[in-house]
Amino acid sequence: MTMRKELWFGFSIMGIIVLTTVIFTPWTQLSNGHLGLLMLSLVVVAIMLGFPTAFTLMGMGMIFTLFAYLSEQGATLERSVEKTLDLMVGSTYGKVMQSDVLISIPLFVFMGYLVERANLIEKLFRSLHLAMARLPGSLGVATLVTCAVFATATGIVGAVVTLMGLLAMPAMLRSGYSVQLSAGTITAGGCLGILIPPSVMLILYGATAGESVVKLYAGAFFPGLMLAGLYIAYVIILAKIKPGLAPPLSEADRRVPLPDVSQRIQGSGRSNALMGLLTATLGRIGGVSPVAALRQLSVAIVPALAVALMLGLVYRSVTTPQVEQSTAGLEQMGLGATGADSTASGGGLAEPPAAESVQEPPQEGELSEPPQEARATDQNGQAPALGETPRAAESPTGGAGVREPAAPTAESTASAARVPAPSWFWTTAGIAAGVLALFYAIFTLTRLEVFKLLLGSFFPLAMLILAVLGTIVFGLATPTEAAAVGSLGGFLLAIAYRWIDHRRRDRANAVRTTLREVGAITRESSFLTAKTSAMVCWLFVGSAIFSSAFALLGGQELIEKWVLSLGLSKLQFMLLSQFIIFVLGWPLEWTEIIVIFMPIFLPLLKVFDVDPLFFGLLVALNLQTAFLSPPVAMAAFYLKGVSPPHVSLNQIFAGMMPFMVIQVFAMFLLYVFPQIGLWLPGVLYGR
């Protein structure tokens, strides 16, 4: 019988482990510490054989704990059994069932399933790909952004890769993209949710390392964005250099269908959205109903309103007399939102840019860069502002003071005399107005349609993520609270999208169908959440028992002694540890690596004076590769499952390679410039 090459690979790794263990174990003078190491290698072998990891760890841990107690002086069997049982139940109850860190896992998982079932990925992909139509490699970039946003909100790699395999893969292949590049963008993008917070991996690391999840989230934010940015840059550059791999979209694919109103306005020779709609609203264009135009216009001024709202909030916060808060300026932004309506309606800032843009001649023949830039800045500017509002809405007047017990109440703050706004505020406002003016100058009716699409898909999701993340990172809510409220948000999102969908198709029964569907969604999501949380948390039960056994046997001290005897420098240690984790990522899954091997590395960090937060960020980046490295690269198998038959697994693997290289490069960048990760936690929590 010939063995398959996958089996060869697995067996040879296993053989190496067994051989190393046999050779290096001093069989004649076996100490308990050696027994611990023996247990470690046995557990890796057992896991590779494929038995459920949680129970491998539990059983092995129990057996070796018993050994350890029996080998103590004057131990009796009865007493040792008793102690073993105590240790088992103690670690199960104390370390897992009572964990106030792990509790957020089911909640985030639940949120993910709900968001996934809101069924907006198709809209998201379509709107992003239209929005980016002019970029080189636009489909690839749109795929990456869709993946990043959707994977961040759901965190379910398998579902994201499958969905994008169904949506983006045919689209890319149809437009002549190379198979490798298409497969690479989908698999790499789908895994971004593992790193970009709120991610379950960081919770797991936080629980294992005893590191604050809040700090990990703040720290992983920019590295996650950096990785996504590097992917996008790679695709754009590749498309620029070798257009054959990623040809630009055809005219037909780029066309955005315009509604009747816009078509007529465009027909009258006006392409600028604001000007055309204003004229139409005033009834100056024949055949266009002013009401319909007004409706369009109200969407068109959303960016201006958002900028005005944000500036208003900032103005309010900077002019509020500072009594004792200095670092809480950003919190103030959210808290001071009680006066949002008044600022928004009274905010004269929205008008000047609009008026300016009317005077400016519309420049249609411009390059493709400015619009993208303007839109990007606008998104950045708008998203937090919108993300802030729902939270602020939750707390009616008077609630503001509660969050910060030491702070004065909202009423007293408001009644105090206002401080004049600093000059940087007016500079910012001026720049914002300028950008807005530029934005409206190039804001054509076509772009208005794209903007409407984004408004219906991208912004709600981005808002949900930013609201959840923002409240955690700015310390307004614990991860648990944010996750619960996020789940509720995901639930509402699912209702809203299903309802919109049904209303379009069958208006009469929309409410009934939606309710029925939402019931099914909640049911499915709850069951899936139960299974996934049980999977993760039972793994923790197993590893809690296992690591107790390992500590009891003194395997840790032996490893520490050994590592110290190597006389490594800090850099060498970092390289070695990351390399080991990288290699472990081939045969093992990230959950197993974190729960089994992190407890071994963590005590060493103190020896080498490495920040566990920084180490965690590196590990999180590193474990991304575990998803893309053959032969256990799940992402590849999910994609293969839904690809056309001519796409081979090897092509998919080949497509993932450049992205793996980018991941390693990102790790290098993070190592050389730790501030990428540590800056935000440093600013927020002063570490």
Next chain:
Amino acid sequence: MQKLLIAIDKLSTWVGQAFGWLIVALTLLISWEVFSRYALDRPHAWAFDAQIMLYGTLFMMAGAYTLAKNGHVRGDVLYGFFRPRTQASIDLVLYILFFIPGVVALAYAGYTFAAESWRINEHSSITADGPPIYPFKTVIPIAGTLLLLQGLVEIVRCVLCIKNGAWPRREQDVEEVDVEKLKEMVHATDTPAAPSSSVGR
């Protein structure tokens, strides 16, 4: 035989799914608590204990359910490439070597742990005047027993598989990556049928 196996599967599934609804309760409880504390300025001392208990009960009681649906994470370097008979033999040995002793010990230890708690009428000490904690501790032996029962079913399955050369049928359940459903979601019709969707997590 198959009937008995499916019946126990159903029991585990029913219990797991019933407790799965706790996630909805947990979401609502925390959301309400957030609202109550920040907006109404009325925090509840028992909320934290209640959250922990809901979460702990949720995942413990879903353990057997997850096992019944083959949902516990496995190393997949080799396992997926083995023939069913080899898979079953490995599983059988390791169930007897690791699973049975581990879970029996946990259930038994949980029993004495909970009994002690009942005896002293233990209350949570996280907050003053905390809620009783013995029902929560009782979850350990109950979940352990259910898991053990399901484990025995899996052992019988292994034996059947070694005998017949194929894994006995399992009941269908919601899948995390259900390709057919996902296809329907994105209205994809032009892709060929997927060869396999169960790659594990």
